[in-house]
Amino acid sequence: MARFYCRWRTVLVCVCTPCISLVLLFAYVAVMLCLHDCTTAPRPIHFVAPGTFSNQSFGPLPKTFWELRQHGDTIWNRLQLTIDRQFNVILRPNNIERGSDNDTSYESLRMQGFSEATNLDNMRKNFDQLPQQLQEFVSHMHRRDYPTLIQPDGVCGAGARDEREAPLLLLAIKSTKRNFTNRQAIRQTWGQAGWRKGKGGEGGGYVRRVFLLGKGREKNVGVRSSKLLQMESERYGDILQWDFRDTFFNLTLKDVLFWSWFSHSCNRTLFVFKGDNDVFVNTPRMMTYLQDQLKKPQAHKTIEDFMIGDVIVAALPNRANQSKYFIPDSFYKGRYPPYAGGGGVVYSGLLTKRLHHMSKRVHLFPIDDVYVGMCMVRLNARVVHHPAFLTFDFPNREEEEELCSYHTILLVHKRSPTQVVKLWADMKVTQALCWDAPLREANLKDNTTTV
Ligand SMILES: *[C@@H]1O[C@H](CO)[C@@H](O)[C@H](O)[C@H]1NC(C)=O
Numbered sequence: 294m295a296r297f298y299c300r301w302r303t304v305l306v307c308v309c310t311p312c313i314s315l316v317l318l319f320a321y322v323a324v325m326l327c328l329h330d331c332t333t334a335p336r337p338i339h340f341v342a343p344g345t346f347s348n349q350s351f352g353p354l355p356k357t358f359w360e361l362r363q364h365g366d367t368i369w370n371r372l373q374l375t376i377d378r379q380f381n382v383i384l385r386p387n388n389i390e391r392g393s394d395n396d397t398s399y400e401s402l403r404m405q406g407f408s409e410a411t412n413l414d415n416m417r418k419n420f421d422q423l424p425q426q427l428q429e430f431v432s433h434m435h436r437r438d439y440p441t442l443i444q445p446d447g448v449c450g451a452g453a454r455d456e457r458e459a460p461l462l463l464l465a466i467k468s469t470k471r472n473f474t475n476r477q478a479i480r481q482t483w484g485q486a487g488w489r490k491g492k493g494g495e496g497g498g499y500v501r502r503v504f505l506l507g508k509g510r511e512k513n514v515g516v517r518s519s520k521l522l523q524m525e526s527e528r529y530g531d532i533l534q535w536d537f538r539d540t541f542f543n544l545t546l547k548d549v550l551f552w553s554w555f556s557h558s559c560n561r562t563l564f565v566f567k568g569d570n571d572v573f574v575n576t577p578r579m580m581t582y583l584q585d586q587l588k589k590p591q592a593h594k595t596i597e598d599f600m601i602g603d604v605i606v607a608a609l610p611n612r613a614n615q616s617k618y619f620i621p622d623s624f625y626k627g628r629y630p631p632y633a634g635g636g637g638v639v640y641s642g643l644l645t646k647r648l649h650h651m652s653k654r655v656h657l658f659p660i661d662d663v664y665v666g667m668c669m670v671r672l673n674a675r676v677v678h679h680p681a682f683l684t685f686d687f688p689n690r691e692e693e694e695e696l697c698s699y700h701t702i703l704l705v706h707k708r709s710p711t712q713v714v715k716l717w718a719d720m721k722v723t724q725a726l727c728w729d730a731p732l733r734e735a736n737l738k739d740n741t742t743t744v
């Protein structure tokens with residue numbers, strides 16, 4: 294009996310061990326093939342990042358997870374690696390739950406990366422090669438504690454009085470001191486605060502408005518212009534200004550500081566629009582669209598991740614040194630995560646609060662909309678493309694000149710203050726005719742060309 298059992302055991306060991314090894318090998322190969330395929334499969338590309346002029350500028354995607362490590366000695370990647378490691382679920386499973394979740398601990402974590410990095414020769418060499426503007430950015434990128442100079446009286450932006458329910462939409466608009474005419478045009482048109490009606494006069498909700506400003510570009514700004522802005526704030530109650538220079542590379546500070554302000558002063562608001570002061574927004578349509586999202590089944594779950602805009606996928610940093618988007622590979626390597634073009638994007642109040650928390654773990658990046666994408670991937674949230682966000686304008690003149698064209702969009706970039714005022718008036722005129730026009734869809738253009 295014992296011998297019989299023993300023989301069977303030998304057979305089992307001889308036959309099954311190779312079998313199991315083969316199965317494991319097969320599984321390994323399958324996983325690797327899938328990884329390879331998944332990363333190289335064509336992805337939907339809505340638009341190439343500004344400045345990457347042809348599809349030829351797309352390099353190969355990293356083939357494996359480990360290749361990401363090779364980006365280690367570029368400035369941003371290296372700094373971020375210190376933080377990402379700290380929160381890596383596999384390396385430090387306990388960290389997710391750790392109690393030291395306060396601003397001081399995050400700040401010291403961000404500073405830790407800096408002290409590590411400045412000791413590396415490679416990093417110093419990379420820094421010396423950066424264009425002057427980026428050097429300026431890097432030398433201040435650890436700072437985000439800029440005080441507020443002007444803010445709406447206690448509450449969240451213009452329109453906060455007399456509200457009987459949570460505001461539906463907060464319009465947060467990036468502006469500069471000099472763009473007063475843009476602000477005036479917006480106040481009179483698509484940015485009117487208070488109770489607003491939805492599409493075709495149906496439904497409605499409370500809208501609030503706030504302009505996001507820095508300190509003016511010049512080093513010694515005039516006292517007179519600060520006085521004017523102060524007066525503007527007293528009159529309209531929609532100015533939120535911080536004490537940092539209002540430059541292109543400082544725009545990310547507007548996101549980070551806005552999220553913080555929102556989380557403390559505006560946190561009941563259901564949705565946020567964040568965009569430029571040279572866009573036209575179809576606010577009534579936007580409100581109806583957002584209310585429809587709230588009515589969907591599972592809305593309470595999906596709204597936590599809700600972000601829509603004109604999504605740019607798999608973009609490479611702009612390597613043309615004359616461009617204002619120029620990011621050399623000594624600063625950042627790899628593709629950008631999917632992100633919504635900064636001309637205008639809409640996300641939920643719940644997501645805003647999550648972005649606020651996540652932003653503490655992500656080093657500032659000089660391009661603001663890419664930075665939002667970087668926070669989104671770390672939240673495991675996906676930004677959804679909506680073809681009615683025309684951050685690169687209508688594809689052609691004919692489409693723009695159709696009677697109801699502006700009723701089919703949610704946003705278009707760019708429009709001057711004069712154009713904004715005229716468009717708003719025109720839309721009032723065509724409202725009765727066009728109230729039923731559907732929003733633009735992805736294949737609208739393809740359909741018309743194949744007919
Ligand atoms: C890439 O660009 C070339 C011209 O530069 C064009 O002929 C080709 O069709 C493009 N490929 C894709 C996939 O868009």
Ligand SMILES: *[C@@H]1O[C@H](CO)[C@@H](O)[C@H](O)[C@H]1NC(C)=O
Pocket residue numbers: 393394395397398
């Ligand atoms: C923040 O967390 C650190 C631990 O990382 C702790 O030493 C410090 O006291 C905390 N600060 C506050 C204000 O809670």
Ligand SMILES: *[C@@H]1O[C@H](CO)[C@@H](O)[C@H](O)[C@H]1NC(C)=O
Pocket residue numbers: 469471472475570571708709710
């Ligand atoms: C906003 O102001 C800047 C000057 O600060 C000006 O160059 C720009 O044209 C203005 N934008 C618009 C859309 O008028």
Ligand SMILES: *[C@@H]1O[C@H](CO)[C@@H](O)[C@H](O)[C@H]1NC(C)=O
Pocket residue numbers: 426429430433536537538539540541542543
């Ligand atoms: C951002 O603002 C800070 C504070 O005013 C300033 O010191 C810094 O130079 C600015 N950064 C850039 C890149 O302009």
Ligand SMILES: *[C@@H]1O[C@H](CO)[C@@H](O)[C@H](O)[C@H]1NC(C)=O
Pocket residue numbers: 556557558559560561
């Ligand atoms: C939410 O906003 C209100 C003011 O609107 C504020 O009193 C409250 O502290 C905020 N909540 C949090 C968690 O910051």
Ligand SMILES: *[C@@H]1O[C@H](CO)[C@@H](O)[C@H](O)[C@H]1NC(C)=O
Pocket residue numbers: 614615
């Ligand atoms: C931009 O790049 C070109 C070559 O690619 C170089 O000749 C030129 O000096 C660079 N300009 C600046 C301002 O770095």
